Structures are given as C-alpha cells and as structure tokens.
Amino acid sequence: MATSTSSCFIGALSFEERCTLAPIRFVQSGGNTDSVHLVKLAGDSPQVAENVERFKKVGLTRFPMSDRFSSRSLWDWIWSVVRVAEGDVDVDATCLPREVLGMLLFALSVRRQKLNRIQLLYVSAPPSPGGYATQNQSLKQEEQWLTKGVVTIRSILGFPGNFDSEKRRHLVALAGHEFERLLNIIVFYEPDRLSLSSERKGTSTVDGAGDYSNKVEVELRQELRQKIPLPKIEEVSFSANSITATYSSLEAMQLDSVNENVILAAMNTKLSFVGAALFALHERNMRMVYAVPERYNPLYCQGVGKLQEFDITDLIKSAKTRAMGSI
Numbered sequence: 001m002a003t004s005t006s007s008c009f010i011g012a013l014s015f016e017e018r019c020t021l022a023p024i025r026f027v028q029s030g031g032n033t034d035s036v037h038l039v040k041l042a043g044d045s046p047q048v049a050e051n052v053e054r055f056k057k058v059g060l061t062r063f064p065m066s067d068r069f070s071s072r073s074l075w076d077w078i079w080s081v082v083r084v085a086e087g088d089v090d091v092d093a094t095c096l097p098r099e100v101l102g103m104l105l106f107a108l109s110v111r112r113q114k115l116n117r118i119q120l121l122y123v124s125a126p127p128s129p130g131g132y133a134t135q136n137q138s139l140k141q142e143e144q145w146l147t148k149g150v151v152t153i154r155s156i157l158g159f160p161g162n163f164d165s166e167k168r169r170h171l172v173a174l175a176g177h178e179f180e181r182l183l184n185i186i187v188f189y190e191p192d193r194l195s196l197s198s199e200r201k202g203t204s205t206v207d208g209a210g211d212y213s214n215k216v217e218v219e220l221r222q223e224l225r226q227k228i229p230l231p232k233i234e235e236v237s238f239s240a241n242s243i244t245a246t247y248s249s250l251e252a253m254q255l256d257s258v259n260e261n262v263i264l265a266a267m268n269t270k271l272s273f274v275g276a277a278l279f280a281l282h283e284r285n286m287r288m289v290y291a292v293p294e295r296y297n298p299l300y301c302q303g304v305g306k307l308q309e310f311d312i313t314d315l316i317k318s319a320k321t322r323a324m325g326s327i
Helices: 017-028 046-056 071-082 098-110 179-189 209-227 243-252 270-280 313-317
Strands: 008-013 036-040 087-092 115-123 147-160 168-174 193-197 232-234 260-266 287-296 307-311
Touching: 008 017, 008 046, 008 071, 017 036, 017 046, 017 087, 017 115, 017 307, 071 098, 071 147, 087 098, 098 147, 098 270, 098 287, 098 313, 115 270, 115 313, 147 179, 147 270, 168 179, 168 270, 179 209, 179 260, 179 287, 193 209, 243 270, 243 313, 260 270, 270 287
Parallel strands: 008 036, 008 087, 087 115, 168 193, 168 260, 193 232, 260 287
Antiparallel strands: 115 307, 147 287
C-alpha cells in the first residue's frame, strides 16, 4: 500500500468495522492523515461511533457528510476530492456504495493525466460465524437481509449510455444477494433481452456466497414470470473475486451497444462491479444503473476479513472518457 504524503486515499466511514482496516493501515504505514478522504454516508449509530473512535486513535477526524439519496451531493464530494488528486491514489471500495464507486472511477478516469498509480482496496467479509447477514445463521431469520426497499432507480453519473427509444433493450444483470433491488431494476427497464446469472462457481469471496447468489437468480427467474412479459433470458459469466476476469467476460460477450440499448446492473460483489464499471469506461455507449436502497441492515456484515489490493492503473489510463488533466 502506498505511503507517500502526496498519495490520495479515498474511502467511507460506515457502520461496518471493515471500513476501518485499510485507512488505519495506510496511516500506520506512514501515510499522511491529510491525504485520507473518508465520506460519511450512514446516519449516527453506536457502530458508527465505535468506528469514529478507532479512526481518532490514528489521527483521522475528518468525515464530510454526503447525502446518498442525492446524486448531486455524491458527485460534489467525489469531485472535491478527485479534482485536486495527483500522483498515487488508493480507493477503498469496501464500504463505498456501488453508485459512489462508479462515479469515483469515472472521475478518476477524466483526471487520469494527473495520476500515476490507481490501486483498489477491498476487505472481504470474514468466514462464518459472522460475515454477511444473509448467510449468518447466528442471526434471527428476520435479521438476515442486506438492504430493504428501493427509493429510486437511476443511471450512475458518468455512465449514461447512448439510448434510443426505437432500439431493443438488453439488460446485463450480475446477481448477488439482493433479490429486491435487482428485481426492481429488471422490471423497471422491462428488457427485450436479459443476460442474468449468479457468480461463476468457485469465485466467491466468502464460502457459501455463490450458493446464495444462485438462489437469488433462480427466484428472480420465477418472479419475473409474474411481473413482466418474460424476455429472452441468456447467461452472463462473471467472477465474484476478480476485477479483470469480469471485465474480460463482458468484453467476450461482444455486446452490441450500437444497435441495442445496453444496460449494466452489476449487483454482485464490489470487485465484479468494478470490473463492469471499468468495462463501461471503455464501452461508452453502455448505461450503468443503480437501485438506491431505502435502508441498510446495521448487521450487514459482522467482523473483518482479508485486505486485498488490485492495481487498476492500466484500465483507468486507457478509459475512453474525455481526459481533463488540466482541471
């Protein structure tokens, strides 16, 4: 992990303990606390207060608030950080919502001429007991969920796609643990073609996650029959534990964004989402979409897993966005 005082570290203050591992390690390895930018998206809670205390012990005290329901608010915070970033950048994807993460990758791509190395960090969920609430058997059944409700469905800023009302709609959906949010996206867009799958077998970031994702996929196929005229459904192969493998899988699909409105809904792991977002930064006719959840489970993930590092410099540097290095 980079420790240069000129580096920029970007992450989130969350109710999950996982959010503390990478920023604290950055500072303890010699990183400048002024280089750390942690946005606060969650409301006050005992869990958030505990994480604030953990951060304070290493000198991290700045947590600007942003409204996760407002794209404008999220973009204002992201651009306030990225527009002055130079040199090396570390992005802690662990507790950044997918929408924020997609917008951040877009912002970094347009500033790529000012950047040297871009590294993505991710702290996995720990093995059971603990881990994701959906798999945590120590929780009551009514507590085994990640998010509830959908406030709105919107395209992620920076990934608007090239849409034409006369074109057929092709939705590419990467299924994870959130049935309700992905179902809402599919019903909202009512695609003519649907590429839908759970993660490739053997690529889960935590034991049992793939089985749960597969269960969600099966339930989605069943529920869609009751909701919309059933589109043509085909499979999409992707890896839950690999940014580059997911990127390559989407590339191999040869998606026709010239003759179809192609929509990406990457609702599996943050790593597969990043792979999809980086692909969309190279295929600019595609739209990435996000279902804004009404609320998060405060027991979303209990415990801390392993910290992983991924170099995404080349994929950011070769993005097809308009570079604005002078800004």
